[in-house]
Amino acid sequence: xxxxxxxxxxxxxxxxxTRRFGNLTAVNHxxxxxxxGEIFGLLGANGAGKSTLIKMLTTxxxxxxxxxxxxxxxxxxxxxxxRGRIGYVPQLLSADGALTGYxxxxxxxxxxxLPRAERGVRIGEAxxxxxxxxxxxxxxxxxxxxxxxxxxxxxxxxHRPAILFLDEPTIGLDPLARxxxxxxxxxxxxxxxxxxxxxxxDMEEAEALCDEVAILHAGRVxxxxxxxxxxTRLGAGASMDDVFAHYAGGGIREGGDFSNAVxxxxxxxxxx
Amino acid sequence: xxxxxxxxxAVAEVELIKLVRDPTEIFSRAVQPVLWxxxxxxxxxxxxxxxxxxxxxxxxxxPGILAQSVxxxxxxxxxxxxxxxxxxxxxxxxxxxxxxxxxxxxKAVSAGFRGLVQAAVIxxxxxxxxITIRQEPHAIFGVLAGVLLGSALFSTFSLIIxxxxxxxxxxxxxxxxxxxxxxxxxxxxxxxxxxPGWLRTVAQINPLTYLVDALRGLMIVGGESVHGYAVDxxxxxxxxxxxxxxxxxxxPTLVE
Numbered sequence: 001x002x003x004x005x006x007x008x009x010x011x012x013x014x015x016x017x018t019r020r021f022g023n024l025t026a027v028n029h030x031x032x033x034x035x036x037g038e039i040f041g042l043l044g045a046n047g048a049g050k051s052t053l054i055k056m057l058t059t060x061x062x063x064x065x066x067x068x069x070x071x072x073x074x075x076x077x078x079x080x081x082x083r084g085r086i087g088y089v090p091q092l093l094s095a096d097g098a099l100t101g102y103x104x105x106x107x108x109x110x111x112x113x114l115p116r117a118e119r120g121v122r123i124g125e126a127x128x129x130x131x132x133x134x135x136x137x138x139x140x141x142x143x144x145x146x147x148x149x150x151x152x153x154x155x156x157x158x159h160r161p162a163i164l165f166l167d168e169p170t171i172g173l174d175p176l177a178r179x180x181x182x183x184x185x186x187x188x189x190x191x192x193x194x195x196x197x198x199x200x201x202d203m204e205e206a207e208a209l210c211d212e213v214a215i216l217h218a219g220r221v222x223x224x225x226x227x228x229x230x231x232t233r234l235g236a237g238a239s240m241d242d243v244f245a246h247y248a249g250g251g252i253r254e255g256g257d258f259s260n261a262v263x264x265x266x267x268x269x270x271x272x
Numbered sequence: 273x274x275x276x277x278x279x280x281x282a283v284a285e286v287e288l289i290k291l292v293r294d295p296t297e298i299f300s301r302a303v304q305p306v307l308w309x310x311x312x313x314x315x316x317x318x319x320x321x322x323x324x325x326x327x328x329x330x331x332x333x334x335p336g337i338l339a340q341s342v343x344x345x346x347x348x349x350x351x352x353x354x355x356x357x358x359x360x361x362x363x364x365x366x367x368x369x370x371x372x373x374x375x376x377x378x379k380a381v382s383a384g385f386r387g388l389v390q391a392a393v394i395x396x397x398x399x400x401x402x403i404t405i406r407q408e409p410h411a412i413f414g415v416l417a418g419v420l421l422g423s424a425l426f427s428t429f430s431l432i433i434x435x436x437x438x439x440x441x442x443x444x445x446x447x448x449x450x451x452x453x454x455x456x457x458x459x460x461x462x463x464x465x466x467x468p469g470w471l472r473t474v475a476q477i478n479p480l481t482y483l484v485d486a487l488r489g490l491m492i493v494g495g496e497s498v499h500g501y502a503v504d505x506x507x508x509x510x511x512x513x514x515x516x517x518x519x520x521x522x523x524p525t526l527v528e
């Protein structure tokens with residue numbers, strides 16, 4: 001892992017990335033190298049450090065020690081450049097329900113500094129790509145969960161970022177909506193060459209969507225690999241659930257705290 | 273600078289769209305000033321308990337009540353910020369390359385426009401109650417500028433509290449704790465001269481006092497700004513700039 005982390009040309013390259021909250025070390029000396037164009041999954045139980053890691057990589061949270069480069073820029077020295085090259089969909093629902101889909105997109109276009117002449121075209125394209133053209137003028141609070149997630153993806157892709165970060169993108173969605181989000185993510189990679197980094201604790205999602213995954217356990221990377229390889233490594237007939245149970249600490253460990261649980265349920269309720 | 277203004281305008285614009293679409297909050301906030309003027313003001317004016325010079329008591333407190341409603345509606349602005357944090361809107365704003373200063377300033381400007389609605393309500397009320405209001409355009413413009421600045425100042429103060437306490441429950445407690453003392457330790461409903469020395473000292477460092485002072489001179493016939501407009505507006509502007517600088521540092525900590 002360390003040798004690859006030092007080589008050039010990675011979309012995300014973390015070195016000894018660490019974050020402590022008081023006595024708790026949420027992310028503990030993580031090295032990670034994600035090649036451009038990959039759909040990469042960060043797996044782990046609640047409290048394994050996925051969200052903290054993603055917050056650091058998206059410049060929302062400063063690391064306690066270590067560093068990372070995202071899109072070729074240092075997250076500590078050039079956070080603004082990093083922000084210009086990434087798109088982010090938080091686990092929470094970030095689209096504004098009191099605005100229409102179009103207004104949400106327009107705000108993003110302006111904050112990302114898209115020239116006025118290009119805004120209309122890009123917004124139209126993003127709406128079309130996500131299948132939301134007909135609902136663009138409706139208030140987002142009338143959208144279904146899957147539509148909201150697709151709108152958030154549209155917002156995140158508007159400025160054509162090199163890397164998309166998605167924190168639990170399909171949590172709380174029904175199977176149909178979940179598959180439609182997966183399809184859009186694959187299309188984004190195919191049509192725009194975007195690198196996609198998702199966090200999930202859904203093994204089906206990891207298997208179906210990700211080229212490569214890292215399983216986090218107690219703030220460390222327990223293993224990195226392609227899902228079929230990880231299964232094979234564990235033995236014939238092993239499923240991703242088995243892989244997860246093996247590397248996430250001998251069985252599905254109970255993780256996360258009260259606020260974690262509240263947050264997840266709130267998101268699920270709003271999407272449902 | 274151009275980019276700063278563009279980003280701030282984008283943030284302020286969506287807030288205004290939301291306000292126009294659902295103005296319930298603005299109108300519910302207008303109830304309180306009505307009570308203060310129609311009930312409290314009229315009773316106290318009747319007993320002549322507080323000496324306010326040439327200007328009648330009701331006229332005296334009208335700018336004070338406007339400043340109060342600016343303070344009260346701006347100070348709870350932090351609740352909306354915490355709500356946005358809980359929804360994930362703040363995360364998304366902070367991951368964009370927009371400057372933190374634009375995000376904070378844009379929010380302050382939108383709060384300023386909320387204040388203008390309060391001003392409109394008070395002007396209407398004053399007309400109905402036959403309070404003698406200055407009608408020269410420059411005086412009205414001055415009042416609106418003061419209200420805009422005061423709302424922006426107190427909403428930024430509120431944003432700072434939100435960044436520190438981070439939960440709605442704690443915010444509600446602190447919001448209640450701050451508003452009443454700030455209101456009573458100001459010249460909103462009685463002149464500074466009537467206060468005991470210690471209270472006058474507190475009032476002199478309370479930005480609300482300078483807002484009331486400016487509004488009192490600009491809004492009512494015969495009213496006077498004790499400190500002078502230059503001092504009033506300078507104090508408000510300096511406090512606002514300092515608060516924006518603090519808020520720019522604290523706003524990103526909301527999502528940590």
